[in-house]
Amino acid sequence: MRIHGEGVVADDVRAFGMNKETAGIARQFVLGLVQTSDGLPLMHTVHPGNVAETKTLRAMLEAVLERFDVQRVILVADRGLLSLDNVAQLAEVAAASTRRIEFILAVPARRYAELGGTMDRLAFVDGVAEGRFADHRLVVAHDPTRATEQGTRRRERIAELQTFADRLVEKLDAQDGGLAERGRRATDRGAYSRFARALADAELTRFVRADFQADRFSYDIDEAAITQAERFDGKLVLLTSVTDFSAGEIIDRYKSLADIERGFRVLKSDIEIAPVFHRLPERIRAHALICYLALVLYRIMRMRLKASGAGLSPNSALQLLGRIQKHRAMIGETTYTGVSRMTPQ
Numbered sequence: 001m002r003i004h005g006e007g008v009v010a011d012d013v014r015a016f017g018m019n020k021e022t023a024g025i026a027r028q029f030v031l032g033l034v035q036t037s038d039g040l041p042l043m044h045t046v047h048p049g050n051v052a053e054t055k056t057l058r059a060m061l062e063a064v065l066e067r068f069d070v071q072r073v074i075l076v077a078d079r080g081l082l083s084l085d086n087v088a089q090l091a092e093v094a095a096a097s098t099r100r101i102e103f104i105l106a107v108p109a110r111r112y113a114e115l116g117g118t119m120d121r122l123a124f125v126d127g128v129a130e131g132r133f134a135d136h137r138l139v140v141a142h143d144p145t146r147a148t149e150q151g152t153r154r155r156e157r158i159a160e161l162q163t164f165a166d167r168l169v170e171k172l173d174a175q176d177g178g179l180a181e182r183g184r185r186a187t188d189r190g191a192y193s194r195f196a197r198a199l200a201d202a203e204l205t206r207f208v209r210a211d212f213q214a215d216r217f218s219y220d221i222d223e224a225a226i227t228q229a230e231r232f233d234g235k236l237v238l239l240t241s242v243t244d245f246s247a248g249e250i251i252d253r254y255k256s257l258a259d260i261e262r263g264f265r266v267l268k269s270d271i272e273i274a275p276v277f278h279r280l281p282e283r284i285r286a287h288a289l290i291c292y293l294a295l296v297l298y299r300i301m302r303m304r305l306k307a308s309g310a311g312l313s314p315n316s317a318l319q320l321l322g323r324i325q326k327h328r329a330m331i332g333e334t335t336y337t338g339v340s341r342m343t344p345q
Contacts, residue, residue: 001031001268001276001288002019003049003274003275003277004275012048013046013284014029014049015048015050017050029047029288030046031273032045032046034060037253037256038303039260039262039299042064057075057077058089058090061093061101062093065093065101071100072099072101073100074253075101075103075105076253076260077103078106102241103239103240104238104239104240104242105240106238106254112232118131119232122138122140127144128140128142128248129247133239136239136240137240137241137250138239139238139250139251140235141235142234142236143234146234147230147235150233151233154226154229154230154233161195161199161208171191172217188215188216188217192212195219206225207222207225207226208220208221209222236254238251266295267291270314305317310345323340325339
């Protein structure tokens with residue numbers, strides 16, 4: 001969570017780290033949040049701002065096991081929080097505990113190549129397939145429509161880069177032919193630099209490669225890499241140690257992570273946890289606690305609204321409640337009080 005304030009204090013939790021809000025380095029603290037699969041917050045933790053999320057996972061898991069008498073924990077994590085590299089650590093925690101610790105992990109795209117021929121051997125039924133990888137269940141969901149959209153968009157972005165490269169080449173050729181444009185003289189090295197920046201911004205360095213060793217500006221398209229990427233378009237690849245859920249239940253449980261992520265958005269938007277203007281660690285932790293309690297109330301309100309069939313979101317309900325007023329008027333020695341007229345809602 002982004003934080004303001006200068007100076008250094010004892011046990012300072014403010015530290016510079018990669019901030020998701022600014023997409024850059026910012027002074028912040030890290031908030032860990034544990035929720036049930038229904039989105040009900042159970043506990044929170046506060047960590048220094050330079051601690052990676054992957055580093056906090058094991059500590060939070062151990063805290064959950066110590067604090068709650070749960071016999072089974074299923075960790076559901078996206079590509080950024082939990083990776084295949086961390087599975088061994090979770091296994092260590094599970095081995096040291098008498099309780100069941102399992103996981104449902106979205107395999108990072110950078111690890112797809114390791115799946116090798118595993119994907120080719122899968123048989124999809126109603127968009128779902130199952131296999132084995134790294135001694136665990138591999139569950140894959142496939143959406144053909146999304147696959148087509150992803151593939152088409154990738155090809156369009158590559159075509160845009162090719163058009164940009166063609167303009168650079170035309171400018172260099174025209175200059176060599178004596179038709180230099182106004183402004184700074186174009187060079188092959190300058191073309192390389194501009195093309196490399198455009199390539200990085202488009203996140204296509206895997207598929208388009210500029211030959212920086214050549215004297216004249218040139219590049220090539222890696223069709224094999226594009227074909228490889230298209231094999232995974234529209235696919236959600238999950239690795240899990242859970243054995244008693246069907247493949248469909250594994251996918252549904254992972255998709256419930258989106259609702260849990262909404263809890264963080266509520267903290268940032270409706271509750272406005274950041275920016276924080278405290279500097280003392282105890283005040284920062286108090287600020288986080290108050291916002292956490294507000295999130296608990298928000299989630300309970302959402303659950304009760306849903307159970308009652310009101311069809312209202314917590315925000316809508318709070319706006320309705322905000323219109324209720326109590327007035328007090330005194331006429332002589334007589335006092336009159338009244339509350340706003342209630343609507344059915």
